[in-house]
Amino acid sequence: MSGNLLEINDLHVNAGEKEILKGLNLSIPFNEIHAIMGPNGSGKSVLSNVLSGNEDYKVTSGQIIFKNENIIELKPNEISNLGLFMAFQYPVEIPGVTLMNFLKTIHEANRKANGLEKLGPSDFLKYVREKAKILGINDEVLKRQLNVGFSGGEKKRNETLQLLVLDPVLTILDETDSGLDVDALDIVSDGIVGMKNEENSFLVITHYKKLLDKLSPSKIHILVDGRIVESGGQDLAEKIENNGFESFN
Amino acid sequence: MNKKINKPTEENFNNPYEFGFETEIESVFAPKGLNEDVIRFISDKKEEPKWLLDWRLDSYKRWLKMKEPNWSSLRYPKIDYQDTYYFSAPKETEKLKSLDEVDPKLIETYNKLGIPLKEQEWLAGVAVDAVFDSVSLGTTFKEKLKEDGVIFCSFSEAVKEHPEIIKKYLGTVVPNSDNFFATLNSAVFSDGSFVYIPPGVTCPMELSTYFRINAAGTGQFERTLLIADEDSYVSYLEGCTAPMRDEHQLHAAVVELVALKGAEIKYSTVQNWYPGDENGKGGVYNFVTKRGDCRGDNSKISWTQVETGSAITWKYPSCILKGDNSSGEFHSIAISNNYQQVDSGTKMLHLGKNTKSRIISKGVSSGSSSNTYRGQVNIHPKSENSRNFTQCDSLLLTGNCSATTIPYVESKNKTSTIEHEATSSKISEDQLFYCLQRGLNEEEAIALIVNGFCKEVLQKLPMEFAVEAQKLLEISLEGSVG
Ligand SMILES: Nc1ncnc2c1ncn2[C@@H]1O[C@H](COP(=O)(O)OP(=O)(O)OP(=O)(O)O)[C@@H](O)[C@H]1O
Numbered sequence: 058m059s060g061n062l063l064e065i066n067d068l069h070v071n072a073g074e075k076e077i078l079k080g081l082n083l084s085i086p087f088n089e090i091h092a093i094m095g096p097n098g099s100g101k102s103v104l105s106n107v108l109s110g111n112e113d114y115k116v117t118s119g120q121i122i123f124k125n126e127n128i129i130e131l132k133p134n135e136i137s138n139l140g141l142f143m144a145f146q147y148p149v150e151i152p153g154v155t156l157m158n159f160l161k162t163i164h165e166a167n168r169k170a171n172g173l174e175k176l177g178p179s180d181f182l183k184y185v186r187e188k189a190k191i192l193g194i195n196d197e198v199l200k201r202q203l204n205v206g207f208s209g210g211e212k213k214r215n216e217t218l219q220l221l222v223l224d225p226v227l228t229i230l231d232e233t234d235s236g237l238d239v240d241a242l243d244i245v246s247d248g249i250v251g252m253k254n255e256e257n258s259f260l261v262i263t264h265y266k267k268l269l270d271k272l273s274p275s276k277i278h279i280l281v282d283g284r285i286v287e288s289g290g291q292d293l294a295e296k297i298e299n300n301g302f303e304s305f306n
Numbered sequence: 307m308n309k310k311i312n313k314p315t316e317e318n319f320n321n322p323y324e325f326g327f328e329t330e331i332e333s334v335f336a337p338k339g340l341n342e343d344v345i346r347f348i349s350d351k352k353e354e355p356k357w358l359l360d361w362r363l364d365s366y367k368r369w370l371k372m373k374e375p376n377w378s379s380l381r382y383p384k385i386d387y388q389d390t391y392y393f394s395a396p397k398e399t400e401k402l403k404s405l406d407e408v409d410p411k412l413i414e415t416y417n418k419l420g421i422p423l424k425e426q427e428w429l430a431g432v433a434v435d436a437v438f439d440s441v442s443l444g445t446t447f448k449e450k451l452k453e454d455g456v457i458f459c460s461f462s463e464a465v466k467e468h469p470e471i472i473k474k475y476l477g478t479v480v481p482n483s484d485n486f487f488a489t490l491n492s493a494v495f496s497d498g499s500f501v502y503i504p505p506g507v508t509c510p511m512e513l514s515t516y517f518r519i520n521a522a523g524t525g526q527f528e529r530t531l532l533i534a535d536e537d538s539y540v541s542y543l544e545g546c547t548a549p550m551r552d553e554h555q556l557h558a559a560v561v562e563l564v565a566l567k568g569a570e571i572k573y574s575t576v577q578n579w580y581p582g583d584e585n586g587k588g589g590v591y592n593f594v595t596k597r598g599d600c601r602g603d604n605s606k607i608s609w610t611q612v613e614t615g616s617a618i619t620w621k622y623p624s625c626i627l628k629g630d631n632s633s634g635e636f637h638s639i640a641i642s643n644n645y646q647q648v649d650s651g652t653k654m655l656h657l658g659k660n661t662k663s664r665i666i667s668k669g670v671s672s673g674s675s676s677n678t679y680r681g682q683v684n685i686h687p688k689s690e691n692s693r694n695f696t697q698c699d700s701l702l703l704t705g706n707c708s709a710t711t712i713p714y715v716e717s718k719n720k721t722s723t724i725e726h727e728a729t730s731s732k733i734s735e736d737q738l739f740y741c742l743q744r745g746l747n748e749e750e751a752i753a754l755i756v757n758g759f760c761k762e763v764l765q766k767l768p769m770e771f772a773v774e775a776q777k778l779l780e781i782s783l784e785g786s787v788g
């Protein structure tokens with residue numbers, strides 16, 4: 058595949074009456090990891106949500122082209138089934154639904170949307186265990202209710218498991234590293250690196266250079282007040298770690 | 307009806323066509339309306355002994371003096387009890403030895419309902435006693451049950467074959483003076499199931515009955531009696547569906563359970579009668595009296611129910627905890643959508659010492675429906691060291707529906723405790739978006755979340771029922787959002 062997997066052109070987005078994204082441009086080619094850094098409240102999560110089709114936010118102008126299709130009018134599940142996955146900054150709890158059952162349900166929905174038969178129970182169990190093993194998640198965790206009573210770090214690991222199971226084309230990680238301990242960060246980033254191939258890409262939102270050191274993104278973008286104000290290489294992360302976002306205002 | 311009914315003669319009864327009974331393709335109706343003659347007709351048709359006819363007539367006299375209860379939250383147009391048929395049976399009710407003898411048209415109806423009898427037969431270890439309209443048509447696995455001395459047959463058959471057991475237990479849990487609907491049932495009940503488990507026997511299979519309502523405008527008055535003798539165990543499954551229909555249908559069933567010393571009864575219901583259309587037109591009116599009597603020490607009765615159907619549901623499966631150390635459980639899921647009205651719950655009456663009861667109620671409301679949990683826990687002065695735990699959770703899917711929890715609790719013994727917890731919640735936008743982001747559409751997402759909400763109760767159902775029930779939750783919530 059060639060060209061860009063994702064292209065965002067002059068995107069303006071409102072939350073209620075307030076404009077949050079103010080003319081954002083961003084392109085992500087296939088087989089690349091891009092990172093976004095930016096101060097609290099600059100619009101990083103709003104961007105992730107808009108890309109995922111969250112109707113809480115209104116796109117007032119601009120384009121989001123994903124896999125050569127303008128996805129602004131699409132529903133979240135339609136976008137998801139095109140192959141976009143967002144790991145939530147704050148994953149929600151769903152009482153009574155086990156992680157295993159949730160994985161099975163979303164995996165089946167995803168395959169169905171793409172014209173594939175669902176896996177049989179034992180094949181699926183094998184598939185999930187394989188992915189869970191990469192992340193050091195055991196069967197006990199699979200039996201627990203989705204995110205109910207999970208620690209912050211456990212929730213993030215959970216998000217990563219769903220990511221591995223769905224194996225999407227574009228992955229957005231919204232501060233998936235926040236809350237992970239040092240070892241977990243290693244495990245999760247190894248999992249992500251292992252997933253990367255020529256047909257997918259990643260957009261990683263983070264506040265920490267540490268994750269970026271592990272993922273070595275092709276590009277780092279600085280998001281301030283609803284716009285990408287600078288894009289560059291790994292050195293940008295270092296600059297921010299040392300001086301903060303002061304110089305970008 | 308074109309002929310006026312006066313006093314029917316012996317001859318009239320033997321020739322229903324003469325008598326003016328309607329014979330719609332498959333059914334024989336008693337004439338519309340209720341009077342002593344209709345009761346005599348029903349009893350006669352079923353070749354019942356005199357004592358049973360007398361009991362029916364006594365019930366009818368009591369019913370005439372009773373008033374339809376109005377304490378529930380249900381609102382429905384006045385029911386004209388004279389405008390209902392009280393008896394309908396498939397053509398001739400000869401004894402059928404196997405399902406092959408059943409009219410293929412009936413089998414076809416089952417197939418349309420998605421629960422083909424044949425498949426039920428294949429379900430290993432499940433004996434099926436099919437009730438079509440009011441009369442049982444076929445019973446399978448009877449032989450196997452017989453080996454263990456288990457009796458599982460239609461109520462009418464039991465009246466003939468085991469009159470002494472019927473006479474001993476009928477009306478001892480739900481007396482024929484109990485309430486308006488139960489008393490009506492006692493007067494006109496058509497058929498139902500009968501189960502007797504002998505002492506010390508663990509029933510070798512789950513017993514299952516499928517109830518159907520089919521003939522237009524026919525009231526349904528099922529009567530079920532289940533007796534678990536000392537130290538026996540039985541799990542009984544009851545499931546119901548009804549075809550689409552415009553007219554309101556009256557249904558007033560009675561279920562009586564008796565658990566003797568050390569016996570355990572598990573009674574599970576999946577109920578999905580026609581709830582009416584999305585504008586509130588049509589649907590079944592369901593007024594049921596279900597009660598279990600833990601008559602012996604160390605006995606146990608548990609009710610598990612998944613209710614998704616009926617326009618009106620009035621139903622309070624209860625336990626009388628008479629024996630010392632006896633225990634009662636009630637696990638319920640009540641789903642209401644569109645204009646359905648549910649007023650349901652349970653009663654736990656603690657009489658014996660060290661009795662325990664546990665109530666888990668999950669109400670899911672959607673559309674413009676109303677869903678009331680009404681529960682009563684009573685601890686008698688002599689009921690020492692007894693305990694009740696009640697948990698009522700409601701989940702609201704739309705802004706128009708309502709959920710109400712009305713617990714009545716009374717403890718007259720200081721050594722006993724009653725605990726009550728209640729929650730009310732909505733599916734959050736965040737939960738929905740989360741599921742959608744993972745590729746589920748809105749209906750799939752809601753079904754998943756609702757299934758999670760109901761899990762505690764679903765787990766109490768026997769395996770094959772749990773799967774069916776889960777599907778049912780999904781179907782009944784279709785179109786509840788968006
Ligand atoms: N639903 C909403 N309604 C109103 N304002 C909102 C809504 N969602 C986000 N905002 C506002 O939009 C701005 C951007 O929020 P966003 O969550 O994208 O920040 P962020 O860059 O992800 O910050 P952080 O680093 O803290 O995660 C904030 O001022 C926030 O308060």
Ligand SMILES: [Mg+2]
Pocket residue numbers: 101102103146231
């Ligand atoms: Mg954020």
